[in-house]
Amino acid sequence: MQMLLTTLGFFALTGFFIWRHLRAGGMPAAGSGASAAGGAGVPCARCGARVPSGSSFCPKCGIPQQVFEVVSAGSSAAPSAGGAGALRALVRGDMCVGCGTCVAACPEPGALTLQGKLAVVDNALCKGHGECVAACPVGAISVNAGTAANRVQVPLVDVNFETNVRGMYIVGELGGRGLIKNAINEGKIAIEHVAKVLPPGAARDDGDAHTLDVVIVGSGPAGLSAGLEAHRRHLSYVVLEQGSLSDTVRKYPRHKLLLAEPVSIPLYGDLWIADASKETLLQVWETIVANTGLDVHTGQKVENIARDGTLFRVQTEKAAYVARRVVLAMGRRGSPRKLGVAGEELDKVFYDIVEMEAFKGRRVIVVGGGDSAVESALGLANQEGTEVILSYRGDALSRVKERNVEKIQRAIANGRVQALFRSQLREIRPDVVVLDVDGEKTILPNDHVFIRIGGDAPYAFLERLGIQIVSKDVPVGGHDVARTG
Ligand SMILES: Cc1cc2nc3c(=O)[nH]c(=O)nc-3n(C[C@H](O)[C@H](O)[C@H](O)COP(=O)(O)OP(=O)(O)OC[C@H]3O[C@@H](n4cnc5c(N)ncnc54)[C@H](O)[C@@H]3O)c2cc1C
Numbered sequence: 001m002q003m004l005l006t007t008l009g010f011f012a013l014t015g016f017f018i019w020r021h022l023r024a025g026g027m028p029a030a031g032s033g034a035s036a037a038g039g040a041g042v043p044c045a046r047c048g049a050r051v052p053s054g055s056s057f058c059p060k061c062g063i064p065q066q067v068f069e070v071v072s073a074g075s076s077a078a079p080s081a082g083g084a085g086a087l088r089a090l091v092r093g094d095m096c097v098g099c100g101t102c103v104a105a106c107p108e109p110g111a112l113t114l115q116g117k118l119a120v121v122d123n124a125l126c127k128g129h130g131e132c133v134a135a136c137p138v139g140a141i142s143v144n145a146g147t148a149a150n151r152v153q154v155p156l157v158d159v160n161f162e163t164n165v166r167g168m169y170i171v172g173e174l175g176g177r178g179l180i181k182n183a184i185n186e187g188k189i190a191i192e193h194v195a196k197v198l199p200p201g202a203a204r205d206d207g208d209a210h211t212l213d214v215v216i217v218g219s220g221p222a223g224l225s226a227g228l229e230a231h232r233r234h235l236s237y238v239v240l241e242q243g244s245l246s247d248t249v250r251k252y253p254r255h256k257l258l259l260a261e262p263v264s265i266p267l268y269g270d271l272w273i274a275d276a277s278k279e280t281l282l283q284v285w286e287t288i289v290a291n292t293g294l295d296v297h298t299g300q301k302v303e304n305i306a307r308d309g310t311l312f313r314v315q316t317e318k319a320a321y322v323a324r325r326v327v328l329a330m331g332r333r334g335s336p337r338k339l340g341v342a343g344e345e346l347d348k349v350f351y352d353i354v355e356m357e358a359f360k361g362r363r364v365i366v367v368g369g370g371d372s373a374v375e376s377a378l379g380l381a382n383q384e385g386t387e388v389i390l391s392y393r394g395d396a397l398s399r400v401k402e403r404n405v406e407k408i409q410r411a412i413a414n415g416r417v418q419a420l421f422r423s424q425l426r427e428i429r430p431d432v433v434v435l436d437v438d439g440e441k442t443i444l445p446n447d448h449v450f451i452r453i454g455g456d457a458p459y460a461f462l463e464r465l466g467i468q469i470v471s472k473d474v475p476v477g478g479h480d481v482a483r484t485g
Pocket residue numbers: 097099137138171172173174177178179180181183217218219220221222223240241242243244245246247248249252253256257258259260300301302303329330331332333334335354355
């Protein structure tokens with residue numbers, strides 16, 4: 001009975017969200033956010049209406065102004081963020097999700113600690129190494145020398161998230177801002193603009209009957225939000241996804257809690273993701289896709305996008321699409337290189353590791369012979385009870401940094417890592433992996449597989465498309481709270 005009530009509650013909540021999405025049309029509910037235009041405040045970055053001081057939403061277009069923080073920041077040509085003080089890590093309180101990845105990555109004991117759901121820097125102990133910056137999965141940390149700005153490298157976009165390649169948009173984490181709520185907001189804003197600039201259906205005389213209004217690349221929170229908005233506005237569209245639906249979230253460690261506050265922007269009402277598991281969020285997405293008939297094509301990696309007059313030709317591994325507009329919602333993790341072996345699609349396979357701790361006491365295999373494979377094997381070997389195998393097809397680790405060579409040799413010598421040289425992973429099954437070791441078939445018990453054999457960086461892909469990447473100094477403060485110890 002309790003199970004039935006829980007299920008009914010879940011579908012009622014999801015149905016309510018879809019109803020709000022399809023009905024609301026992107027405008028804020030009366031009384032939400034700012035109360036009225038006029039008076040003291042700043043102009044909305046998008047529509048120019050006055051946003052009263054102390055308010056986070058534009059009273060006219062309903063957009064939370066925080067979304068434009070990176071867009072509005074000035075480009076910088078100066079070589080560094082400057083500042084007179086010593087280098088220190090700075091954690092942004094509005095973005096930190098409390099996953100603790102930075103704490104594990106920091107080489108200075110005690111310099112970064114987790115206090116509740118927030119990473120806090122002890123300025124006296126922090127040496128500004130910056131390992132935390134690279135480790136943070138949501139881009140919430142920067143290292144600077146006492147300046148009031150964080151230096152970031154981001155694609156150039158305007159307030160509609162359109163790039164310098166006209167007709168091509170970038171939304172979500174690919175644009176430089178982490179967090180699910182930002183991704184959802186940006187996806188919707190971009191499609192609102194697409195709908196505004198495309199002439200009404202009958203007047204579109206470019207392309208043919210197969211020409212789509214918009215191709216959306218990526219089915220994370222940004223791509224799904226863009227897809228829903230396109231669907232709601234009756235645009236012809238397709239969402240293309242290289243992996244499975246919302247692949248980044250799917251690859252969070254099991255039962256990861258989503259620690260963001262509920263998305264409170266009007267269009268989404270109370271899409272509840274606070275303290276839910278990743279499984280709950282994925283279930284919500286899957287239900288929305290099923291109920292709306294959102295057109296998502298999974299297993300289709302976009303490999304190239306070329307201009308063809310006013311249109312774009314989007315090429316995936318399997319098909320080609322022609323579209324008037326393209327929205328890139330590809331996240332920032334890039335496209336990992338795959339082995340192409342049977343079983344690679346299983347949930348136990350990862351291409352990066354964000355929380356080593358989640359693999360405590362597990363039997364894991366890391367595939368690869370470069371620094372990322374070695375560092376992953378070492379990090380996993382530091383977890384209590386974790387059995388680590390490093391599989392590499394070569395005779396020796398010849399492509400890794402000197403400091404990693406010493407560390408891995410020590411870990412192999414003391415039995416923390418078992419190295420299998422001249423080995424190739426052939427098949428992944430739920431409980432075992434099948435390898436070819438020195439020409440001999442070997443079956444080993446296994447809980448998780450980490451494939452660390454490189455990949456395509458997303459910014460290199462953008463540059464190939466002609467999108468400009470710029471350096472920006474994003475002010476610390478304003479809508480955000482920067483916290484240090
Ligand atoms: C461990 C971890 C914990 C996190 N915890 C939180 C949290 O608690 N709260 C929170 O708000 N945020 C959290 N985040 C951040 C949040 O997941 C991201 O900010 C959010 O997913 C960004 O959404 P996105 O749609 O921009 O990109 P993504 O979710 O990364 O989606 C991008 C999608 O594009 C696909 N793709 C990429 N390239 C191609 C291509 N060439 N062709 C086709 N498809 C492609 C990818 O497979 C992926 O599915 C966490 C992140 C991690 C890694």
